[in-house]
Every structure is written in C-alpha cells, then in structure tokens.
Amino acid sequence: AQTVTQSQPEMSVQEAETVTLSCTYDTSESNYYLFWYKQPPSRQMILVIRQEAYKQQNATENRFSVNFQKAAKSFSLKISDSQLGDTAMYFCAFMTPRGGYQKVTFGTGTKLQVIP
Amino acid sequence: GAGVSQSPRYKVAKRGQDVALRCDPISGHVSLFWYQQALGQGPEFLTYFQNEAQLDKSGLPSDRFFAERPEGSVSTLKIQRTQQEDSAVYLCASSSSISGQGARDSPLHFGNGTRLTVT
Numbered sequence: 001a002q003t004v005t006q007s008q009p010e011m012s013v014q015e016a017e018t019v020t021l022s023c024t025y026d027t028s029e030s031n032y033y034l035f036w037y038k039q040p041p042s043r044q045m046i047l048v049i050r051q052e053a054y055k056q057q058n059a060t061e062n063r064f065s066v067n068f069q070k071a072a073k074s075f076s077l078k079i080s081d082s083q084l085g086d087t088a089m090y091f092c093a094f095m096t097p098r099g100g101y102q103k104v105t106f107g108t109g110t111k112l113q114v115i116p
Numbered sequence: 117g118a119g120v121s122q123s124p125r126y127k128v129a130k131r132g133q134d135v136a137l138r139c140d141p142i143s144g145h146v147s148l149f150w151y152q153q154a155l156g157q158g159p160e161f162l163t164y165f166q167n168e169a170q171l172d173k174s175g176l177p178s179d180r181f182f183a184e185r186p187e188g189s190v191s192t193l194k195i196q197r198t199q200q201e202d203s204a205v206y207l208c209a210s211s212s213s214i215s216g217q218g219a220r221d222s223p224l225h226f227g228n229g230t231r232l233t234v235t
Contacts, residue, residue, distance in 0.1 A: 045226035106158030
C-alpha cells in the first residue's frame with residue numbers, strides 16, 4: 001500500500017515571498033505519478049503540478065515548482081512570489097497507473113496562509 | 117456543463133436517515149470517482165466507475181454505502197441509515213482516461229463536493 005505524509009499541518013508566508021511545502025511518500029512501485037492539489041474554501045480540488053517518477057527533471061508551472069528526490073521519496077512544492085490567492089489547503093498525492101485508472105492517494109494536507 | 121457538478125452542496129441528515137448525493141461529470145468522461153474527505157483530512161477513495169461498470173468499490177466503508185452510474189454519466193452515492201461518522205465532504209471526480217491507457221494524459225477533474233452533516 002502507498003502512503004503519503006505531509007508533516008506541516010499549517011504554514012504561513014508573506015506576500016511576494018517564497019514558501020516550500022514538504023511531502024514524503026512510501027511505495028514499492030517503480031512507475032508512478034506525484035501531484036500537488038490546491039483546495040480553496042470552495043472545496044474544489046485543483047491540480048497545481050504533476051511529476052512522472054521516470055522523469056529526472058523537476059516539473060515547473062509558472063510560480064510553482066517541485067523538488068523531486070526519488071531515492072529519498074520526497075516531493076516538495078515551492079511557491080515563488082506568493083499571492084493572496086494562493087491561500088488554500090495543499091494536498092500531496094500519489095498515483096500508480098497499475099490497473100489503468102487514477103486511484104489517487106492523498107496526504108493529510110497543509111493549510112497555507114499568505115499574509116498581506 | 118463546463119465542469120463536474122455535485123448536488124446538493126450541503127446536506128443535513130438526522131442519524132438513521134438515508135441520503136443520496138448526485139454527481140454530474142464532465143460530458144464524455146468515462147471514468148468517475150467518489151472520495152470521502154473527513155474534516156481536517158485528505159480525500160480518501162471510495163469507488164470507481166468506468167462508464168456504467170463499477171470496477172472498484174474497495175473504499176466503501178460499509179454496506180450502508182452504495183453507488184451507481186446506470187447510464188454511464190450521472191452517478192449517485194447513497195448512504196443508508198446515516199451515522200455521525202459519515203459526516204464528511206463527499207467529492208466526485210471525472211476523467212477522460214480509460215482503463216489500460218494509463219493516467220498520464222488526463223488529470224482528475226473534481227466537483228465542489230457535498231458537505232454531509234449527520235446530527
């Protein structure tokens with residue numbers, strides 16, 4: 001079974017600063033995907049960034065980037081130039097394509113507050 | 117519609133009542149998932165449909181939980197004889213991926229969820 005651990009229940013950052021959210025995971029699979037999802041108060045889960053385990057290059061999406069350390073099973077999210085709209089819950093998630101469908105395992109989340 | 121639609125947005129039920137939660141996925145999406153999100157927790161997988169076929173129901177917590185998708189589009193999650201521990205947000209997600217193709221091409225699209233409170 002796969003597990004995803006987020007050890008930071010809450011974090012805060014000043015507007016325009018940079019913040020890093022931590023995530024570790026455990027799996028015996030060699031082929032898998034990692035995700036960061038954002039959940040604002042509207043409750044809708046929004047995909048922020050995705051990383052394929054076979055790719056060594058870290059994924060980036062505008063102000064969002066990841067630090068993927070496969071050997072350490074670590075997958076942190078860096079948010080640069082934080083904006084007030086980044087305030088939300090952030091969930092790290094894991095998925096293996098075994099079975100061909102997206103059964104995603106989520107961590108417990110980190111509540112991020114961006115302070116003006 | 118443009119996104120995944122769930123209704124009702126809020127539901128309050130007295131312990132022992134039956135409830136039905138509706139999910140209207142993105143048109144044409146063959147895969148549909150239900151997740152349960154308890155307060156302060158991450159979503160947990162309940163069940164998966166490919167079209168009308170329920171291929172995985174391993175996450176359903178008890179036989180009081182039942183899901184269906186009879187025509188391969190709209191899905192209903194039914195909870196019988198609700199208990200206080202059923203209080204949670206129930207999220208629905210859809211995807212255009214098909215079993216066997218893998219997951220790299222189509223991320224999950226989530227609805228806004230239904231917040232169920234059992235009193």
